[in-house]
Amino acid sequence: MIRKLLVKIKQFWVWVFKQLKDKTNIIIFVICYVLLSCEVWIPYLIGFITGNEWWYAVGSVCWAFWLAPFTPFTAICLGMTFGIRKIYDKIKKKGG
Numbered sequence: 001m002i003r004k005l006l007v008k009i010k011q012f013w014v015w016v017f018k019q020l021k022d023k024t025n026i027i028i029f030v031i032c033y034v035l036l037s038c039e040v041w042i043p044y045l046i047g048f049i050t051g052n053e054w055w056y057a058v059g060s061v062c063w064a065f066w067l068a069p070f071t072p073f074t075a076i077c078l079g080m081t082f083g084i085r086k087i088y089d090k091i092k093k094k095g096g
Contacts, residue, residue, distance in 0.1 A: 019078065024088070029081040036077055040066070 047055030066073045
């Protein structure tokens, strides 16, 4: 059961990276992913700095919500990536 889940997760991320196709899209995707997931890693960072375990719980709850089925986290990241890439291409085309 867990092995099937891991295979599905791996297949999903392989599909995502095939959609991204080039280095610029991957960099934009990583930046979007980090910025959108800051509600998760900032509480972890605050918990690490202060030693207060409550912040770990806050970060874990946020992460569990975004990882739950039917949440559009990855879709939002991909949409932002492709939108930013179009803007980047327009600016690059105008400038050069």
